[in-house]
Amino acid sequence: MKSKSKEILLQIGPFSVLLESSLCAVIESVNNLYADFTILTKSPVLFTDFHIRIDRANFYRGYCRSQVQCYIDGKTPFKPLPLDQAFPFFEWGLNWVIASHVHYYLLVHAAVVEKDGHVLILCGKPGAGKSTLCAALSCHGWRLFSDEMAVIDLVTNEIIPCVRPVSLKNKAIDIISELSPGTVFGVSYKDTAKGTLSHMKPSKYSVENGDVRAFAKWVVFPQYKHGAATSLKELSKGQTVIELAKNSFNYNSLGIQGFNSLCDLVEGSHCYEFEYSDLNEAISLFDGLPV
């Protein structure tokens, strides 16, 4: 059913984002998962960083094939998706606009959490288990910064929170609901490009402290491996800089600024490779990391 288009203006980390959609499923998911966020009101004195519209694709794809499209100022950076993936499409669209247009922060593809004023950066390939670790830690006393990207201030080198729902895939969804039964999840989306996908609502504490920045203390490259013993190995700082640069969305565009920023960040951090299969062991290990 096509209904009237609705707009929601959200403050998401350092970005103001206007979502426009006529699809009820999108609006409902946002109302549910972004319930604790600051909703802004349109006014002549408000600048919105990004505008994203999620709607049915053109007539043929939208109505005959029930596909949804993500429009960013009329641009469609992705192929249309099945209609039931409309809400995840918003999340992917938001990742895309930030990664393609924000060159005023250094962005690294990583999950980020904080405790006692120290930030833990979990960086790694998709499937390495960083989102799962990040969700588990954020349910056990850590403050969520982001499960998608470390946003680094190029001047002060602080990490800026960009709190959003944590996207969990396949088995991770059940693992986290068992680990912390109180956690709120959004709809489960089956058969996405990444398998089954569901979003974990970020804790109220993380959302309300969304403007409190902190410095990095640990950079960890996690790797989930079935049956593996929990093991933490130190990684050289040089190697860490190279790995972070490889996982950065905009390191190349920032030139010397990006290099200096990464070096400073790594200089002040402990750097590790981490292998695990047991989440509880992982949580207690991270709780006891040296400062």
Add this chain to the structure above:
Amino acid sequence: MSIKKSPLLILALINPEKSLDFTLQQWDLFVRQARRSGVLARFGYILESKELLTKVPVDALKHIQSAQTYATQFETSLTWEVRCIQKAFEKLDLPLIFLKGTAYAVADNIVSEGRVFSDVDILVPEEKLADVERALIYEGWKSAHLDAYDQRFYREWMHEIPPMQHVQRHTSIDVHHNVLPKTSRFCPNPEFLLANIIKVSDKNAWVLAPEDRVIHSATHLFHEGEFDHGFRDLSDLDLLLKEFDSLDDFWDKLLKRAEELKQQLPLYYALRYSSIILRTPIPENILNISKQWLPNTFQRHLMDWLYCRALMPNHSSCELYWTAFAKWMLYVRSHWIKMPVHLLVPHLCRKGWLQLTDQKDH
């Protein structure tokens, strides 16, 4: 004719000072219009040259500077790419002639500031194509994966060989032997172009003469069927014309060359629409002379109607009624003037079929 209600982006490009009166909500829209049209970084450099950039509200400023940061990095990569192509040309006894974006950059034209694009374009004599292709392959470029139809499409009918991509850097190069397809009625004699090139550095880097650079930009835009970069290209013409205005006899040379290269019509459109849409200061007598090149009044009204829609910034806030239809008409026109009908019909049928069946088209 004139544009009645100009989009913010057009107002700001005509009169950059005016942007300082924008409300934040207007800046919000302006940034999106400019980003979508590919001129956000360019506008940053224009404000910088007038020492106005720091007066922009910080919310909008960070987006403008972000685009400039990206453009700066692009320029560094482009400089490196140019050096790599120069290296590939070392064994050839040929001038390396850059076209379009790369030409503006190596010639240090104002228009290159903040201009980001995807392919390097070069021009070589047709009889040297094989040598150039071999030299590029030797340095790591290879022809993009195209089927036999596409290979033939390019090699028999087009003014360029199939695009080549570098296997390590993934950068693209388009090797041209002319500026319009061989099948086009308006295809100029490439020898005229090659005879009017100028050297721009002590290395092997050449560009078309200023008047030819303008004409090529016009030819490109007014044979184009897709207007994703239409407004940016019009702004290119605006900046080129403003920069070259100070050259000796520029305007007379421009008109003369348009006739020699059979590009009167594209130049007429370029002068007309950059003066209508972006208020480019063009001498009145030049505009009047160029007007004679258009066959009739009906065609003038029709083209005005089409281009004043298609050349607006590529953003929904700048669309008039019938913009999509106008773009579609110009898309059809672009094919119509590119190829004779006995080649065009089978070509379009094939393209349409590939699109319908969701197969990849280049």
